[in-house]
Amino acid sequence: MSNEEIVSTTKMFLVEEFEVNEADILPSASLKDTLDLDSLDYVDLVVLIDSHFGFKVEQQDFVGMVTFQDFYNFIIKKVNK
Amino acid sequence: MQLRRVVITGTGIYSCIGKDVSEVTKSLYKGQSGIVFSQERKDLGFRSALTGYLDKPDLQGLIHRRYRNYMSQEAEYAYLSTIEALKQAKMEQDFLDNNEVGILFGNDSTAKAVIESADIIRTKKDTTLVGSGAIFQSMNSTVTMNLSTIFRLKGINFTISGACASGSHSIGMAYTMIRHGYQNVVICGGAQEVNAMAFGSFDGIGAFSIRESAPTQASRPFDIGRDGLVPSGGAATVILETLESALRRGAPILGEVIGYGFSSNGGHISQPNVDGPSRSLRMCLKDAEIMTKDIGYINAHATSTIIGDMNEAKAIYEVFGTEKPLLSSTKSMTGHECWMAGASEIVYSLAMMHNDFIAPNINLETPDEDSAKLNIAKTTIEKNFDIFLSNSFGFGGTNSTLIVKKYKG
Numbered sequence: 001m002s003n004e005e006i007v008s009t010t011k012m013f014l015v016e017e018f019e020v021n022e023a024d025i026l027p028s029a030s031l032k033d034t035l036d037l038d039s040l041d042y043v044d045l046v047v048l049i050d051s052h053f054g055f056k057v058e059q060q061d062f063v064g065m066v067t068f069q070d071f072y073n074f075i076i077k078k079v080n081k
Numbered sequence: 082m083q084l085r086r087v088v089i090t091g092t093g094i095y096s097c098i099g100k101d102v103s104e105v106t107k108s109l110y111k112g113q114s115g116i117v118f119s120q121e122r123k124d125l126g127f128r129s130a131l132t133g134y135l136d137k138p139d140l141q142g143l144i145h146r147r148y149r150n151y152m153s154q155e156a157e158y159a160y161l162s163t164i165e166a167l168k169q170a171k172m173e174q175d176f177l178d179n180n181e182v183g184i185l186f187g188n189d190s191t192a193k194a195v196i197e198s199a200d201i202i203r204t205k206k207d208t209t210l211v212g213s214g215a216i217f218q219s220m221n222s223t224v225t226m227n228l229s230t231i232f233r234l235k236g237i238n239f240t241i242s243g244a245c246a247s248g249s250h251s252i253g254m255a256y257t258m259i260r261h262g263y264q265n266v267v268i269c270g271g272a273q274e275v276n277a278m279a280f281g282s283f284d285g286i287g288a289f290s291i292r293e294s295a296p297t298q299a300s301r302p303f304d305i306g307r308d309g310l311v312p313s314g315g316a317a318t319v320i321l322e323t324l325e326s327a328l329r330r331g332a333p334i335l336g337e338v339i340g341y342g343f344s345s346n347g348g349h350i351s352q353p354n355v356d357g358p359s360r361s362l363r364m365c366l367k368d369a370e371i372m373t374k375d376i377g378y379i380n381a382h383a384t385s386t387i388i389g390d391m392n393e394a395k396a397i398y399e400v401f402g403t404e405k406p407l408l409s410s411t412k413s414m415t416g417h418e419c420w421m422a423g424a425s426e427i428v429y430s431l432a433m434m435h436n437d438f439i440a441p442n443i444n445l446e447t448p449d450e451d452s453a454k455l456n457i458a459k460t461t462i463e464k465n466f467d468i469f470l471s472n473s474f475g476f477g478g479t480n481s482t483l484i485v486k487k488y489k490g
Contacts, residue, residue, distance in 0.1 A: 019146045040213035047212045056207065
């Protein structure tokens with residue numbers, strides 16, 4: 001899967017799951033604020049990543065992950081590992 | 082302390098015979114069944130593939146995705162019945178925010194949510210992957226915990242599990258709390274999930290009708306040819322408040338709860354008896370301070386099982402004797418709505434009382450010896466009546482009876 005495909009897939013499930021406009025998902029935008037995430041929502045991000053990319057994210061992996069670009073970079077790194 | 086009068090100011094329903102009170106009233110009048118054959122259940126090895134059919138509620142756009150994620154199937158049904166009831170009661174969010182409004186709902190299973198979570202844990206060997214909503218969908222209080230959060234309720238808040246009398250007990254308990262001054266307004270009702278997982282174990286004990294060739298004729302309470310109940314569900318909401326509160330708010334007064342009776346059989350876990358229901362009936366009549374001749378209609382619990390219908394008929398005959406008020410089991414159309422039934426049957430009976438008719442006990446062709454002693458409405462009967470009684474009984478021998486009167490000032 002190319003990096004573009006990973007970003008595209010990620011955007012798609014975020015738009016669907018968190019019911020936000022795709023236009024608001026900018027690389028520099030805040031993941032937490034844009035998606036209006038609370039602590040329980042991070043559990044669902046774990047589920048979504050597992051179902052789309054087949055790997056398990058640990059809760060602590062979200063520490064320091066601020067923007068969507070941070071989120072994409074994390075997934076890209078894991079997928080390409 | 083002066084006991085307070087308790088009135089009903091709102092009702093809502095989501096059932097297999099209609100998605101709101103208006104639709105349900107038409108179905109009741111026409112004697113229309115909501116029972117279908119489910120191929121899914123047959124494929125799963127069910128003895129009976131019969132069920133009430135309900136569309137899946139579409140709540141997108143109505144409530145935030147986070148709340149939807151926490152809602153079980155029965156909570157979704159209850160949300161829809163509750164917004165209808167609140168609207169009718171003229172109870173807006175501003176009122177809920179500024180008053181101590183309680184919630185007591187009957188529910189006694191969350192099988193779908195529990196089994197789906199268990200399947201994920203077994204497959205993935207990981208608990209996080211069940212997602213954040215699973216815990217809130219899986220707890221038996223799923224309906225009250227979700228609705229109390231969505232509507233920001235600040236009064237009493239818990240779930241009543243009394244098997245197939247759960248919905249009735251929720252109204253009875255709310256009535257008791259309001260009557261004695263502990264609460265002014267309580268949203269109550271009953272909810273019942275409708276899916277294969279919810280009814281697998283019930284099907285397993287052979288309690289369901291296998292008249293699969295004629296689904297709408299399968300639920301036939303009091304008929305000699307009955308062969309079991311048909312499972313169904315949905316949700317019903319009844320809003321109770323003090324008469325004073327209703328008058329002050331200018332809310333419509335749909336009826337007054339004047340009696341609640343209850344008892345436990347003290348016997349077999351699934352086989353009902355006559356004594357328990359009989360004591361519940363007598364207690365309710367005593368609480369209401371009325372005579373048997375005052376009852377204009379009885380909504381029977383009768384589920385279409387041989388011993389259940391027979392013992393209820395005996396209990397009613399024992400208490401009412403030759404008075405013989407008109408009676409029907411709306412389960413002949415809806416199937417057995419289980420945890421919801423005691424609440425939905427109050428909604429059905431109120432709809433009849435306000436539209437001057439008695440819904441038929443459809444599929445009753447030949448009553449058995451005990452049923453023949455009752456005055457069962459086989460067809461729709463145009464009738465004005467002012468007081469009705471509703472019976473609900475459940476596994477473990479729990480019994481509940483409610484009496485509701487038309488409000489006339």
